[in-house]
Amino acid sequence: xRFAAYLGLRFLFLIPQVVLxxxxxxxxxxxxxxxxxxxxxxxxxxxxxVEALRxxxxxxxxxxxxxxxxxxxxxxxxxxxxWVNNTQVIDDLIHRIPVTIEIITLALILVFLVLAPLAIxxxxxxxxxxxxxxxxxxxxxxxxxxxxxxxxxxxxxIFVFFTHAGILPGPEGRLGILEFEPSFVTGSIIIxxxxxxxxxxxxxxIWHLIMPVFTLAFVYGAPIxxxxxxxxxxxLKADFxxxxxxxGLAPRIVFLRAAxxxxxxxxxxxxVVVMFLLGGAVxxxxxxxxxxxxxxxxxxxxxxxYAPIQGFVCFAAIFTMLVYLAVDxxxxxxxxxxKAVGTSx
Amino acid sequence: MWLRIKRTLKDxxxxxxxxxxxxxxxxxxxxxxxxxxxFPTEIADPSARLLPPSGKHWLGTDENxxxxxxxxxxxxxxxxxxxxxxxxxxxxxGSPLGVLVALYESRRGAASTAFAEIFMRLxxxxxxxxxxxxxxxxxxxxxxSVTNIIIAIAFVxxxxxxxxxxxxxxxxVQRPFSEAxxxxxxxxxxxxxxxxxxxxxxxxxxxxSVTVGFAILLTAGLSFVGAGVGPPTPELGAMIASGAKxxxxxxxxxxxxxxxxxxxxxxxxxxxxxxxxKVMEPRAVGGxxxxxxxxxxxxxxxxxxxxxxxxxxAPAALFTRSSEPILRVEGISVGARELGDIKLLRDISFSxxxxxxxxxxxxxxxxxxxxxKSVLQLLPYPLTVxxxxxxxxxxxxxxxxxxxxRTLRSxxxxxxxxxxxxxxxxxxxxxxxMTSAVRAHxxxxxxxxxxxxxxxxxxxxxIDPEKRLEAFPHExxxxxxxxxCIALALMHHPKLxxxxxxxSGLDVTIQRQVLDLTRRLADDTGTALLVITGDLGIAAxxxxxxxxxxxGRIVEVNETSALFSAPQHPYTKHLxxxxxx
Numbered sequence: 001x002r003f004a005a006y007l008g009l010r011f012l013f014l015i016p017q018v019v020l021x022x023x024x025x026x027x028x029x030x031x032x033x034x035x036x037x038x039x040x041x042x043x044x045x046x047x048x049x050v051e052a053l054r055x056x057x058x059x060x061x062x063x064x065x066x067x068x069x070x071x072x073x074x075x076x077x078x079x080x081x082x083w084v085n086n087t088q089v090i091d092d093l094i095h096r097i098p099v100t101i102e103i104i105t106l107a108l109i110l111v112f113l114v115l116a117p118l119a120i121x122x123x124x125x126x127x128x129x130x131x132x133x134x135x136x137x138x139x140x141x142x143x144x145x146x147x148x149x150x151x152x153x154x155x156x157x158i159f160v161f162f163t164h165a166g167i168l169p170g171p172e173g174r175l176g177i178l179e180f181e182p183s184f185v186t187g188s189i190i191i192x193x194x195x196x197x198x199x200x201x202x203x204x205x206i207w208h209l210i211m212p213v214f215t216l217a218f219v220y221g222a223p224i225x226x227x228x229x230x231x232x233x234x235x236l237k238a239d240f241x242x243x244x245x246x247x248g249l250a251p252r253i254v255f256l257r258a259a260x261x262x263x264x265x266x267x268x269x270x271x272v273v274v275m276f277l278l279g280g281a282v283x284x285x286x287x288x289x290x291x292x293x294x295x296x297x298x299x300x301x302x303x304x305x306y307a308p309i310q311g312f313v314c315f316a317a318i319f320t321m322l323v324y325l326a327v328d329x330x331x332x333x334x335x336x337x338x339k340a341v342g343t344s345x
Numbered sequence: 346m347w348l349r350i351k352r353t354l355k356d357x358x359x360x361x362x363x364x365x366x367x368x369x370x371x372x373x374x375x376x377x378x379x380x381x382x383x384f385p386t387e388i389a390d391p392s393a394r395l396l397p398p399s400g401k402h403w404l405g406t407d408e409n410x411x412x413x414x415x416x417x418x419x420x421x422x423x424x425x426x427x428x429x430x431x432x433x434x435x436x437x438x439g440s441p442l443g444v445l446v447a448l449y450e451s452r453r454g455a456a457s458t459a460f461a462e463i464f465m466r467l468x469x470x471x472x473x474x475x476x477x478x479x480x481x482x483x484x485x486x487x488x489x490s491v492t493n494i495i496i497a498i499a500f501v502x503x504x505x506x507x508x509x510x511x512x513x514x515x516x517x518v519q520r521p522f523s524e525a526x527x528x529x530x531x532x533x534x535x536x537x538x539x540x541x542x543x544x545x546x547x548x549x550x551x552x553x554s555v556t557v558g559f560a561i562l563l564t565a566g567l568s569f570v571g572a573g574v575g576p577p578t579p580e581l582g583a584m585i586a587s588g589a590k591x592x593x594x595x596x597x598x599x600x601x602x603x604x605x606x607x608x609x610x611x612x613x614x615x616x617x618x619x620x621x622x623k624v625m626e627p628r629a630v631g632g633x634x635x636x637x638x639x640x641x642x643x644x645x646x647x648x649x650x651x652x653x654x655x656x657x658x659a660p661a662a663l664f665t666r667s668s669e670p671i672l673r674v675e676g677i678s679v680g681a682r683e684l685g686d687i688k689l690l691r692d693i694s695f696s697x698x699x700x701x702x703x704x705x706x707x708x709x710x711x712x713x714x715x716x717x718k719s720v721l722q723l724l725p726y727p728l729t730v731x732x733x734x735x736x737x738x739x740x741x742x743x744x745x746x747x748x749x750x751r752t753l754r755s756x757x758x759x760x761x762x763x764x765x766x767x768x769x770x771x772x773x774x775x776x777x778x779m780t781s782a783v784r785a786h787x788x789x790x791x792x793x794x795x796x797x798x799x800x801x802x803x804x805x806x807x808i809d810p811e812k813r814l815e816a817f818p819h820e821x822x823x824x825x826x827x828x829x830c831i832a833l834a835l836m837h838h839p840k841l842x843x844x845x846x847x848x849s850g851l852d853v854t855i856q857r858q859v860l861d862l863t864r865r866l867a868d869d870t871g872t873a874l875l876v877i878t879g880d881l882g883i884a885a886x887x888x889x890x891x892x893x894x895x896x897g898r899i900v901e902v903n904e905t906s907a908l909f910s911a912p913q914h915p916y917t918k919h920l921x922x923x924x925x926x
Contacts (some may be wrong), residue, residue, distance in 0.1 A: 020470050147558070147612030152608065155601075159592045171593075240771070242723055247759070247760065257772070258770075260770075264772075279476055298571070312478070313479075313482060320475060335772060336819070
């Protein structure tokens with residue numbers, strides 16, 4: 001009941017926020033320099049044709065009319081056309097979103113498989129040699145990860161593991177140049193190749209993702225790592241942990257219950273990190289030539305291509321809102337102390 | 346302030362001093378870098394393209410034949426200046442906005458609340474645009490000049506400071522000094538900007554150094570994807586981008602050296618932030634133990650005269666009845682290697698028989714809780730019992746394995762710790778706490794454990810026990826939480842209950858109920874009771890004998906009536922005099 005009320009409240013907030021986001025994006029993109037009609041038709045088209053297109057696109061009308069028209073089209077799945085590639089933006093997004101989601105998801109999985117256990121181990125109060133060893137490693141990691149730009153780490157990895165060692169594939173995209181993509185189902189190569197039963201492509205896909213995913217996980221895992229460790233340290237020192245020990249609960253239960261308290265703020269920070277991962281994906285995709293959303297956005301911005309920028313920014317903003325929402329819901333479900341009213345984080 | 350800086354610098358590890366030095370060098374280069382460059386930094390030399398590092402070109406040349414070393418010297422001028430100006434703009438826009446929003450929010454009235462609420466929602470929408478993408482779009486709109494990059498970065502960072510200052514002000518506005526400033530007739534605005542904002546400065550300053558580092562990364566990232574500073578201006582991100590394509594063909598110097606430089610710059614700003622944090626927040630440096638040491642020492646000086654008096658121990662009070670004592674503490678001292686000679690407890694001895702109840706009284710800081718934790722074997726790191734023995738029955742508690750100690754807890758020795766609400770894990774339902782405690786020491790199904798919990802709740806007088814089992818700790822009142830803890834303590838019929846300040850924070854009627862209950866239930870089962878309290882009334886009313894602690898020692902032990910009617914030790918007299926006024 002409490003959960004349902006909270007869910008409803010948040011969704012109620014979501015709709016105006018999404019509308020507002022799309023409107024802000026619309027205004028921002030309309031402020032881009034250049035005449036879109038002219039750019040669409042090319043420099044050789046006659047002035048009259050440009051004028052006609054301007055009228056067709058409502059470019060002379062007030063911004064609200066333009067936005068209304070755009071919104072109407074957007075609801076029917078038409079996000080406009082890229083005048084650089086002459087492709088439908090919605091199709092581009094469908095093909096490129098999975099790539100970006102794939103590397104973000106894999107990076108997060110890597111963070112939670114490797115860094116989260118490390119954070120919990122190094123927070124523990126037992127001071128044996130193994131813990132101290134990990135503490136030294138992670139101390140170095142914490143120092144380094146905040147200062148290392150993601151694109152630089154990507155380049156260094158390419159230099160070491162491709163140029164020199166030759167172990168991993170270079171920045172050639174999602175698959176080797178001579179390999180074919182599996183037929184499109186979800187858009188993720190590793191999932192689609194499994195569906196197609198093509199294990200060679202599957203391994204090649206994984207092989208090509210190692211460096212980009214590692215780069216993202218290394219750089220953007222740091223805030224999650226630091227938060228989880230300090231929270232866990234706090235929880236292990238807290239009164240309730242001492243008390244749980246004092247009444248003789250099993251060490252496993254004592255530890256798990258401390259971890260439960262530590263995980264709340266960690267989940268909240270994870271939401272913020274996902275947003276930064278989206279920005280990081282832009283750079284990492286550029287470095288590794290992955291045909292994802294980020295690379296798409298960079299191209300669109302460099303060529304002042306209206307519709308793709310609009311589509312991308314809208315997607316990015318809605319995506320982050322949904323991530324925040326998901327995070328808040330998980331946090332809300334986990335922590336009974338959060339009240340349903342007031343959605344401030 | 347200067348003293349604090351000096352002290353912080355002295356305490357810094359060596360490597361941080363090195364980083365601090367590098368930071369100063371970077372600031373120096375930001376100002377003088379372009380003048381120090383041995384080669385021109387913006388003029389291409391096609392005859393010298395991509396030369397590897399040599400005596401002439403220390404770090405080699407790039408694709409345009411420009412000297413990389415010279416360009417790295419000149420680059421902080423671009424990167425650091427953009428980042429610093431952009432951050433300054435966000436601080437000076439964001440902080441006043443944050444103060445205003447917080448002032449509106451703390452005011453009563455629907456209109457101002459609504460305004461603040463809407464403003465925060467708008468901010469949330471703004472922040473849901475990924476920072477990097479937003480900056481990219483802004484630069485694309487206004488064009489990639491340095492001014493426009495500054496505007497874009499300032500724009501995306503402003504909400505950070507609005508939020509930070511808002512939350513700082515919201516907490517500061519409730520402090521007494523704000524009330525006082527308001528009471529003497531300051532206007533709201535004056536209160537916010539003259540009295541509260543200066544108090545929020547430390548937090549803001551630390552955030553500034555973090556943001557500058559982040560802004561440098563952002564500038565470099567933008568230039569790297571071609572949406573920032575363009576060539577030929579020396580800028581680290583653009584330099585890395587132009588060198589990146591040569592990395593694959595083994596020409597690593599055009600990308601790697603600027604990359605290292607960028608990493609160093611961001612790193613040193615980050616460490617500088619941490620050092621600033623230490624200067625601004627001296628509390629972040631010292632640990633708990635230092636504070637406790639000071640308290641103990643102060644107290645020691647205060648009462649030096651009383652301390653010189655020998656402890657008074659009535660031998661009759663130590664071993665009253667004939668049987669073997671259940672708990673026997675023999676001359677324990679508690680300290681830590683880090684503390685050297687300073688001991689939190691010195692030569693503490695007492696004993697307790699089954700069915701007997703004893704109080705340990707003393708002012709706060711006298712070491713009562715440390716004594717409890719020693720007996721319970723729960724001393725926080727790095728404290729340890731350095732001397733003496735603690736015997737429970739015929740077992741030596743200090744030498745016991747951890748696993749065996751755990752089986753003793755609750756079943757033989759139960760603990761009630763101060764402030765019950767903070768002793769219960771906020772995310773664990775009371776019922777789960779009860780059942781896990783039942784099952785920690787006896788084989789029981791969940792259902793059996795639940796019915797046992799229910800039974801115990803009825804014993805300790807919890808109204809509506811079924812409903813309480815479903816509750817989370819924050820839904821209980823202080824008295825109710827205390828009863829839950831008593832139920833937990835009685836669960837396995839222990840022979841000894843150690844209660845540390847069992848009623849602190851409860852109001853007087855509830856205190857009485859809780860203590861009467863504990864005493865009655867202990868009497869019913871013949872359980873020995875060790876009560877730690879600062880309240881002499883409780884000691885007098887509920888306990889058979891009393892030990893008085895001062896500065897880590899027991900100065901007097903006696904039967905309750907004897908101690909109160911004829912105190913021997915000067916400190917005991919002093920303590921009793923305080924109550925009798």
